[in-house]
Amino acid sequence: MKQGLQGELSSFLAAYRPGWSLPRPFYGHETVYRADLEHIWRKGWLFAGHACEIRNLGDWLTLQVETDSLIVIRGEDGAVRALHNVCRHRGSQIVAPGRGSTKRLVCPYHQWTYDTKGALTFCRGMHELDKAEFSLKKVQCEVVEGLIFISLAENPAPFAAARELMAPYLKPQGLERAKVAKQVDYEIHANWKLVWENNRECFHCNINHPQYIKANWDHYNADDTTPEIKESIARAVARSEAKWADAGLAVSHRETGMTQFPDAERGIWYSANRTALVAGWVSESMDGKQVATLMGGYNDADVGTLRARTLPNFWNHSSCDHGVSTLLLPSGPRTTLARVTWLVHEDAVEGRDYQLERLMPFWQLTSEQDWAICERQQKGVDSSAYEPGPYSKYKEYNVDAFVRWYVKTLAAGASA
Numbered sequence: 001m002k003q004g005l006q007g008e009l010s011s012f013l014a015a016y017r018p019g020w021s022l023p024r025p026f027y028g029h030e031t032v033y034r035a036d037l038e039h040i041w042r043k044g045w046l047f048a049g050h051a052c053e054i055r056n057l058g059d060w061l062t063l064q065v066e067t068d069s070l071i072v073i074r075g076e077d078g079a080v081r082a083l084h085n086v087c088r089h090r091g092s093q094i095v096a097p098g099r100g101s102t103k104r105l106v107c108p109y110h111q112w113t114y115d116t117k118g119a120l121t122f123c124r125g126m127h128e129l130d131k132a133e134f135s136l137k138k139v140q141c142e143v144v145e146g147l148i149f150i151s152l153a154e155n156p157a158p159f160a161a162a163r164e165l166m167a168p169y170l171k172p173q174g175l176e177r178a179k180v181a182k183q184v185d186y187e188i189h190a191n192w193k194l195v196w197e198n199n200r201e202c203f204h205c206n207i208n209h210p211q212y213i214k215a216n217w218d219h220y221n222a223d224d225t226t227p228e229i230k231e232s233i234a235r236a237v238a239r240s241e242a243k244w245a246d247a248g249l250a251v252s253h254r255e256t257g258m259t260q261f262p263d264a265e266r267g268i269w270y271s272a273n274r275t276a277l278v279a280g281w282v283s284e285s286m287d288g289k290q291v292a293t294l295m296g297g298y299n300d301a302d303v304g305t306l307r308a309r310t311l312p313n314f315w316n317h318s319s320c321d322h323g324v325s326t327l328l329l330p331s332g333p334r335t336t337l338a339r340v341t342w343l344v345h346e347d348a349v350e351g352r353d354y355q356l357e358r359l360m361p362f363w364q365l366t367s368e369q370d371w372a373i374c375e376r377q378q379k380g381v382d383s384s385a386y387e388p389g390p391y392s393k394y395k396e397y398n399v400d401a402f403v404r405w406y407v408k409t410l411a412a413g414a415s416a
Contacts, residue, residue: 013410020388020389021388028191033330037065037066042065043153043413044151045150045162048141049148051143051175051176057074060072060073060095062085063150066330069093076117084138089123090109118135119135139152144162146175146177147175147314147316166271171296172297174345175295178346181344181350181359186339186368186371188371190371195336197403198373200402201399202219202258208373214288215284222257222394230256232278233256235279236276240302240303247298252275257395260401261401262311262405269310274305274306303319303320317363318343322344327341336374338367
Protein backbone atom coordinates (compact mmCIF):
# COMPACT_ATOMS: atom_id res chain seq x y z
CA MET A 1 0.00 0.00 0.00
CA LYS A 2 2.81 2.41 0.92
CA GLN A 3 4.59 1.64 -2.35
CA GLY A 4 1.38 2.45 -4.20
CA LEU A 5 1.09 5.82 -2.45
CA GLN A 6 4.78 6.47 -3.13
CA GLY A 7 4.25 5.78 -6.80
CA GLU A 8 1.22 8.06 -6.88
CA LEU A 9 3.20 10.88 -5.25
CA SER A 10 6.08 10.34 -7.68
CA SER A 11 3.72 10.67 -10.64
CA PHE A 12 2.38 13.95 -9.23
CA LEU A 13 5.91 15.28 -8.76
CA ALA A 14 6.86 14.24 -12.28
CA ALA A 15 3.98 16.35 -13.63
CA TYR A 16 5.34 19.54 -12.02
CA ARG A 17 6.71 22.04 -14.54
CA PRO A 18 9.24 24.56 -13.13
CA GLY A 19 8.08 28.15 -13.49
CA TRP A 20 4.42 27.12 -13.50
CA SER A 21 1.83 26.63 -10.76
CA LEU A 22 1.45 23.17 -9.27
CA PRO A 23 -0.76 20.46 -10.77
CA ARG A 24 -4.19 20.09 -9.17
CA PRO A 25 -3.40 17.10 -6.85
CA PHE A 26 -1.01 19.27 -4.82
CA TYR A 27 -3.90 21.45 -3.68
CA GLY A 28 -6.34 18.82 -2.47
CA HIS A 29 -5.29 15.20 -2.91
CA GLU A 30 -5.16 13.15 0.29
CA THR A 31 -1.91 11.42 -0.71
CA VAL A 32 -0.16 14.76 -1.14
CA TYR A 33 -1.60 16.09 2.11
CA ARG A 34 -0.27 13.08 4.04
CA ALA A 35 3.11 13.47 2.34
CA ASP A 36 3.17 17.17 3.29
CA LEU A 37 2.53 16.25 6.92
CA GLU A 38 5.21 13.60 7.00
CA HIS A 39 7.98 15.31 5.05
CA ILE A 40 7.43 19.02 5.75
CA TRP A 41 5.32 19.61 8.84
CA ARG A 42 6.80 16.81 10.93
CA LYS A 43 10.39 17.38 9.81
CA GLY A 44 10.80 21.15 9.68
CA TRP A 45 10.84 23.88 12.33
CA LEU A 46 7.39 25.21 13.23
CA PHE A 47 6.53 28.50 14.89
CA ALA A 48 4.62 27.59 18.06
CA GLY A 49 3.88 30.96 19.65
CA HIS A 50 5.37 33.88 21.50
CA ALA A 51 7.37 33.48 24.69
CA CYS A 52 5.31 36.31 26.20
CA GLU A 53 2.25 34.04 25.94
CA ILE A 54 3.86 31.81 28.59
CA ARG A 55 5.59 34.54 30.56
CA ASN A 56 5.28 33.04 34.05
CA LEU A 57 6.66 29.79 35.49
CA GLY A 58 4.23 26.97 34.75
CA ASP A 59 2.39 28.80 31.96
CA TRP A 60 1.59 26.57 28.99
CA LEU A 61 -0.15 26.58 25.63
CA THR A 62 -0.99 23.81 23.18
CA LEU A 63 -0.22 23.43 19.50
CA GLN A 64 -2.10 20.94 17.31
CA VAL A 65 -0.13 19.67 14.31
CA GLU A 66 -2.75 17.46 12.66
CA THR A 67 -3.03 14.46 15.08
CA ASP A 68 -0.11 15.57 17.28
CA SER A 69 -1.04 17.64 20.31
CA LEU A 70 1.92 19.43 21.90
CA ILE A 71 2.37 21.27 25.18
CA VAL A 72 4.68 24.28 25.12
CA ILE A 73 5.47 25.16 28.72
CA ARG A 74 7.71 27.45 30.73
CA GLY A 75 9.19 25.18 33.37
CA GLU A 76 9.77 25.91 37.02
CA ASP A 77 13.39 26.59 36.04
CA GLY A 78 12.30 29.29 33.55
CA ALA A 79 13.21 27.30 30.42
CA VAL A 80 10.72 26.90 27.57
CA ARG A 81 10.12 23.28 26.55
CA ALA A 82 7.82 21.36 24.23
CA LEU A 83 6.28 18.00 25.20
CA HIS A 84 3.90 15.60 23.54
CA ASN A 85 0.48 15.93 25.15
CA VAL A 86 0.21 12.15 25.57
CA CYS A 87 0.24 10.36 28.94
CA ARG A 88 2.76 7.51 29.07
CA HIS A 89 0.24 5.27 30.84
CA ARG A 90 -2.51 4.64 28.30
CA GLY A 91 -2.23 7.56 25.95
CA SER A 92 -4.80 10.02 27.22
CA GLN A 93 -4.31 13.69 26.45
CA ILE A 94 -3.15 15.42 29.60
CA VAL A 95 -4.34 18.97 29.02
CA ALA A 96 -7.24 20.24 26.95
CA PRO A 97 -6.51 22.42 23.92
CA GLY A 98 -5.84 26.00 24.92
CA ARG A 99 -3.64 27.47 27.59
CA GLY A 100 -3.21 27.54 31.34
CA SER A 101 -0.75 27.56 34.21
CA THR A 102 0.29 24.75 36.53
CA LYS A 103 3.06 23.48 38.78
CA ARG A 104 2.51 19.91 37.58
CA LEU A 105 0.85 18.15 34.67
CA VAL A 106 -1.76 15.66 35.86
CA CYS A 107 -3.45 13.22 33.50
CA PRO A 108 -7.21 13.40 34.18
CA TYR A 109 -7.66 9.67 33.43
CA HIS A 110 -5.59 7.95 36.14
CA GLN A 111 -3.70 10.91 37.63
CA TRP A 112 -0.22 10.09 36.40
CA THR A 113 1.66 13.25 37.33
CA TYR A 114 4.59 14.96 35.61
CA ASP A 115 6.70 17.97 36.52
CA THR A 116 7.11 20.90 34.15
CA LYS A 117 10.16 19.23 32.59
CA GLY A 118 7.98 16.23 31.69
CA ALA A 119 9.43 13.82 34.28
CA LEU A 120 6.98 11.33 35.80
CA THR A 121 6.69 12.01 39.55
CA PHE A 122 3.61 10.00 40.58
CA CYS A 123 1.84 6.94 39.19
CA ARG A 124 -0.88 5.77 41.58
CA GLY A 125 -1.15 2.01 42.06
CA MET A 126 2.09 1.20 40.21
CA HIS A 127 4.74 1.31 42.96
CA GLU A 128 7.15 -1.04 41.19
CA LEU A 129 7.44 1.16 38.07
CA ASP A 130 10.73 2.84 37.22
CA LYS A 131 9.42 6.37 36.77
CA ALA A 132 12.56 7.50 34.95
CA GLU A 133 11.54 5.37 31.96
CA PHE A 134 8.16 7.04 31.54
CA SER A 135 8.79 10.76 31.11
CA LEU A 136 6.65 12.63 28.61
CA LYS A 137 8.15 12.50 25.14
CA LYS A 138 10.08 15.66 24.38
CA VAL A 139 9.95 17.80 21.27
CA GLN A 140 12.88 19.85 19.98
CA CYS A 141 12.43 23.49 21.03
CA GLU A 142 14.26 26.73 20.31
CA VAL A 143 13.52 30.31 21.36
CA VAL A 144 14.91 33.28 19.45
CA GLU A 145 14.19 36.81 20.69
CA GLY A 146 10.75 35.89 22.00
CA LEU A 147 9.68 33.55 19.16
CA ILE A 148 9.21 29.85 20.00
CA PHE A 149 9.97 27.20 17.39
CA ILE A 150 9.51 23.45 17.71
CA SER A 151 10.31 20.44 15.53
CA LEU A 152 8.71 17.02 15.64
CA ALA A 153 11.74 15.49 13.92
CA GLU A 154 14.16 13.45 16.00
CA ASN A 155 17.08 15.10 14.23
CA PRO A 156 15.85 18.33 12.65
CA ALA A 157 18.01 20.62 10.57
CA PRO A 158 20.28 22.76 12.77
CA PHE A 159 18.59 25.93 14.00
CA ALA A 160 21.80 27.95 14.45
CA ALA A 161 21.79 29.57 11.00
CA ALA A 162 18.20 30.76 11.41
CA ARG A 163 19.02 32.22 14.82
CA GLU A 164 22.14 33.96 13.50
CA LEU A 165 20.27 35.67 10.69
CA MET A 166 17.02 36.52 12.50
CA ALA A 167 18.16 37.56 15.98
CA PRO A 168 19.83 40.89 15.05
CA TYR A 169 16.67 42.02 13.23
CA LEU A 170 14.28 40.79 15.94
CA LYS A 171 16.14 42.11 18.98
CA PRO A 172 15.31 45.85 18.67
CA GLN A 173 11.60 45.00 18.41
CA GLY A 174 11.61 43.58 21.96
CA LEU A 175 9.12 40.79 21.25
CA GLU A 176 10.33 38.98 24.35
CA ARG A 177 9.10 42.03 26.33
CA ALA A 178 5.75 42.22 24.55
CA LYS A 179 2.23 41.20 25.46
CA VAL A 180 -0.70 39.96 23.40
CA ALA A 181 -3.22 42.69 22.72
CA LYS A 182 -5.51 40.46 20.63
CA GLN A 183 -5.62 37.08 18.89
CA VAL A 184 -8.05 36.07 16.15
CA ASP A 185 -8.37 32.49 14.88
CA TYR A 186 -9.44 31.73 11.32
CA GLU A 187 -10.38 28.61 9.40
CA ILE A 188 -9.34 29.18 5.80
CA HIS A 189 -10.99 26.85 3.29
CA ALA A 190 -7.86 26.51 1.17
CA ASN A 191 -4.76 24.32 1.07
CA TRP A 192 -1.85 25.70 3.10
CA LYS A 193 0.29 26.09 -0.03
CA LEU A 194 -2.25 28.44 -1.61
CA VAL A 195 -2.03 30.59 1.52
CA TRP A 196 1.74 30.76 1.20
CA GLU A 197 1.65 31.42 -2.55
CA ASN A 198 -0.62 34.38 -1.88
CA ASN A 199 1.77 35.64 0.81
CA ARG A 200 4.77 35.47 -1.52
CA GLU A 201 3.59 38.06 -4.06
CA CYS A 202 2.08 41.51 -4.14
CA PHE A 203 0.88 41.15 -7.74
CA HIS A 204 -2.63 41.16 -6.28
CA CYS A 205 -2.11 44.08 -3.88
CA ASN A 206 -3.15 47.06 -6.05
CA ILE A 207 -6.71 45.81 -6.39
CA ASN A 208 -7.13 43.72 -3.24
CA HIS A 209 -5.24 45.64 -0.51
CA PRO A 210 -6.06 49.34 -0.80
CA GLN A 211 -4.83 50.16 2.72
CA TYR A 212 -1.62 48.10 2.47
CA ILE A 213 -0.32 49.80 -0.68
CA LYS A 214 -0.57 53.24 0.95
CA ALA A 215 2.15 52.24 3.44
CA ASN A 216 4.39 49.94 1.42
CA TRP A 217 6.35 49.70 -1.83
CA ASP A 218 5.97 45.92 -2.36
CA HIS A 219 3.50 46.23 -5.22
CA TYR A 220 6.04 47.96 -7.47
CA ASN A 221 8.36 45.78 -9.54
CA ALA A 222 11.10 46.17 -12.12
CA ASP A 223 8.57 46.28 -14.96
CA ASP A 224 6.31 49.04 -13.60
CA THR A 225 8.41 51.27 -11.33
CA THR A 226 8.56 54.76 -12.78
CA PRO A 227 11.58 57.05 -12.28
CA GLU A 228 9.46 59.09 -9.86
CA ILE A 229 8.69 56.02 -7.75
CA LYS A 230 12.35 54.99 -7.79
CA GLU A 231 13.30 58.43 -6.54
CA SER A 232 10.65 58.27 -3.79
CA ILE A 233 11.98 54.90 -2.62
CA ALA A 234 15.56 56.16 -2.71
CA ARG A 235 14.62 59.19 -0.61
CA ALA A 236 12.76 57.01 1.92
CA VAL A 237 15.71 54.65 2.22
CA ALA A 238 18.23 57.50 2.54
CA ARG A 239 16.09 59.30 5.14
CA SER A 240 15.63 56.13 7.13
CA GLU A 241 19.27 55.13 7.01
CA ALA A 242 20.36 58.56 8.21
CA LYS A 243 17.95 58.42 11.15
CA TRP A 244 18.47 54.77 12.03
CA ALA A 245 22.26 54.80 12.03
CA ASP A 246 22.39 56.26 15.54
CA ALA A 247 20.08 53.52 16.76
CA GLY A 248 22.13 50.75 15.19
CA LEU A 249 19.36 49.90 12.70
CA ALA A 250 19.69 49.56 8.95
CA VAL A 251 17.56 49.11 5.84
CA SER A 252 18.27 45.67 4.44
CA HIS A 253 15.79 45.74 1.55
CA ARG A 254 16.43 48.69 -0.78
CA GLU A 255 14.75 47.58 -3.99
CA THR A 256 11.25 47.52 -5.41
CA GLY A 257 9.14 44.43 -4.91
CA MET A 258 9.33 41.89 -2.10
CA THR A 259 12.58 40.63 -0.63
CA GLN A 260 13.54 37.31 -2.22
CA PHE A 261 12.46 34.30 -0.15
CA PRO A 262 12.80 31.33 0.10
CA ASP A 263 15.93 29.84 -1.49
CA ALA A 264 15.40 26.24 -2.57
CA GLU A 265 18.96 25.74 -3.76
CA ARG A 266 20.51 26.74 -0.42
CA GLY A 267 17.70 25.31 1.69
CA ILE A 268 16.84 28.70 3.21
CA TRP A 269 13.48 28.51 5.02
CA TYR A 270 13.98 31.56 7.28
CA SER A 271 14.28 35.27 6.58
CA ALA A 272 14.17 38.69 8.23
CA ASN A 273 14.68 42.23 6.98
CA ARG A 274 13.98 45.87 7.75
CA THR A 275 12.12 47.89 5.12
CA ALA A 276 11.39 51.60 4.83
CA LEU A 277 7.76 52.70 4.81
CA VAL A 278 6.28 55.30 2.48
CA ALA A 279 7.10 58.86 3.53
CA GLY A 280 4.69 60.06 6.23
CA TRP A 281 4.02 56.55 7.58
CA VAL A 282 5.59 55.36 10.83
CA SER A 283 3.25 52.44 11.49
CA GLU A 284 1.23 49.91 9.52
CA SER A 285 -1.98 51.49 10.72
CA MET A 286 -4.88 52.84 8.71
CA ASP A 287 -3.53 56.40 8.69
CA GLY A 288 0.16 55.63 9.16
CA LYS A 289 0.29 57.24 12.58
CA GLN A 290 1.62 55.64 15.77
CA VAL A 291 -1.16 53.66 17.48
CA ALA A 292 0.56 52.33 20.61
CA THR A 293 3.53 52.81 22.93
CA LEU A 294 6.90 52.33 21.23
CA MET A 295 8.11 48.74 21.48
CA GLY A 296 11.48 47.27 22.44
CA GLY A 297 14.48 49.55 22.24
CA TYR A 298 12.98 52.13 19.87
CA ASN A 299 13.36 55.79 20.83
CA ASP A 300 11.92 57.12 17.57
CA ALA A 301 8.79 56.06 15.70
CA ASP A 302 10.41 56.25 12.25
CA VAL A 303 11.99 52.76 12.08
CA GLY A 304 10.22 51.27 9.06
CA THR A 305 8.96 47.71 9.39
CA LEU A 306 10.65 44.60 10.68
CA ARG A 307 9.60 41.58 8.63
CA ALA A 308 10.31 37.97 9.52
CA ARG A 309 9.11 34.71 7.99
CA THR A 310 9.81 30.99 8.36
CA LEU A 311 8.48 28.08 6.36
CA PRO A 312 6.10 26.38 6.64
CA ASN A 313 3.99 28.39 9.09
CA PHE A 314 5.00 31.88 10.20
CA TRP A 315 5.29 35.50 9.14
CA ASN A 316 5.45 38.75 11.10
CA HIS A 317 5.25 42.44 10.28
CA SER A 318 6.30 44.73 13.13
CA SER A 319 6.14 48.52 13.23
CA CYS A 320 7.58 50.86 15.85
CA ASP A 321 4.56 50.40 18.11
CA HIS A 322 3.14 46.93 17.48
CA GLY A 323 3.82 43.59 15.84
CA VAL A 324 1.47 41.25 14.00
CA SER A 325 2.28 37.54 13.70
CA THR A 326 0.49 34.91 11.64
CA LEU A 327 0.75 31.21 12.55
CA LEU A 328 -0.52 28.59 10.09
CA LEU A 329 -1.43 24.95 10.71
CA PRO A 330 -2.74 22.35 8.24
CA SER A 331 -6.20 21.03 8.99
CA GLY A 332 -6.97 18.97 5.92
CA PRO A 333 -6.23 18.88 2.18
CA ARG A 334 -8.38 21.98 1.66
CA THR A 335 -8.33 23.64 5.07
CA THR A 336 -5.74 25.76 6.88
CA LEU A 337 -6.00 27.21 10.38
CA ALA A 338 -4.53 30.66 10.96
CA ARG A 339 -3.96 32.55 14.20
CA VAL A 340 -3.22 36.28 13.88
CA THR A 341 -1.68 37.87 16.98
CA TRP A 342 -1.30 41.59 17.69
CA LEU A 343 1.53 42.40 20.10
CA VAL A 344 2.30 45.60 22.01
CA HIS A 345 4.79 46.65 24.68
CA GLU A 346 4.29 44.67 27.88
CA ASP A 347 3.50 47.84 29.87
CA ALA A 348 1.00 49.23 27.37
CA VAL A 349 -2.52 49.54 28.77
CA GLU A 350 -5.55 49.13 26.54
CA GLY A 351 -7.64 52.28 26.45
CA ARG A 352 -4.74 54.43 27.56
CA ASP A 353 -1.77 53.45 25.38
CA TYR A 354 -3.63 51.78 22.52
CA GLN A 355 -7.15 51.12 21.27
CA LEU A 356 -7.95 47.89 19.45
CA GLU A 357 -10.12 49.73 16.93
CA ARG A 358 -7.00 51.62 15.77
CA LEU A 359 -4.46 48.84 16.31
CA MET A 360 -6.17 46.01 14.44
CA PRO A 361 -7.82 47.11 11.16
CA PHE A 362 -4.71 47.37 8.93
CA TRP A 363 -3.68 43.74 9.32
CA GLN A 364 -7.13 42.36 10.05
CA LEU A 365 -8.37 43.71 6.73
CA THR A 366 -5.24 42.58 4.87
CA SER A 367 -5.45 39.08 6.35
CA GLU A 368 -9.15 38.62 5.70
CA GLN A 369 -8.80 39.93 2.16
CA ASP A 370 -6.09 37.32 1.60
CA TRP A 371 -8.13 34.49 3.07
CA ALA A 372 -10.99 35.32 0.68
CA ILE A 373 -8.55 35.28 -2.27
CA CYS A 374 -7.20 31.87 -1.20
CA GLU A 375 -10.67 30.36 -0.79
CA ARG A 376 -11.68 31.59 -4.22
CA GLN A 377 -8.52 30.11 -5.71
CA GLN A 378 -9.12 26.76 -3.98
CA LYS A 379 -12.53 26.57 -5.64
CA GLY A 380 -10.86 27.31 -8.96
CA VAL A 381 -8.08 24.73 -8.74
CA ASP A 382 -10.64 22.10 -7.71
CA SER A 383 -12.38 22.58 -11.05
CA SER A 384 -11.85 20.06 -13.84
CA ALA A 385 -10.96 23.06 -16.02
CA TYR A 386 -7.89 23.98 -13.94
CA GLU A 387 -4.45 23.41 -15.35
CA PRO A 388 -1.14 24.97 -14.22
CA GLY A 389 -0.34 28.47 -15.46
CA PRO A 390 2.99 30.33 -15.85
CA TYR A 391 4.47 32.67 -13.23
CA SER A 392 5.46 36.26 -13.99
CA LYS A 393 9.22 36.62 -13.63
CA TYR A 394 8.68 40.24 -12.55
CA LYS A 395 5.92 39.77 -9.98
CA GLU A 396 5.76 36.11 -8.97
CA TYR A 397 9.43 35.24 -8.53
CA ASN A 398 8.83 34.49 -4.85
CA VAL A 399 5.86 32.25 -5.62
CA ASP A 400 8.10 30.32 -7.99
CA ALA A 401 10.79 30.20 -5.28
CA PHE A 402 8.29 28.88 -2.73
CA VAL A 403 7.02 26.18 -5.07
CA ARG A 404 10.57 25.13 -5.93
CA TRP A 405 11.41 24.96 -2.19
CA TYR A 406 8.28 22.91 -1.58
CA VAL A 407 8.85 20.46 -4.43
CA LYS A 408 12.50 19.97 -3.55
CA THR A 409 11.74 19.46 0.15
CA LEU A 410 8.90 17.04 -0.52
CA ALA A 411 10.83 15.05 -3.10
CA ALA A 412 13.89 14.75 -0.85
CA GLY A 413 11.78 13.55 2.05
CA ALA A 414 9.81 11.09 -0.04
CA SER A 415 12.97 9.54 -1.50
CA ALA A 416 14.83 9.25 1.81
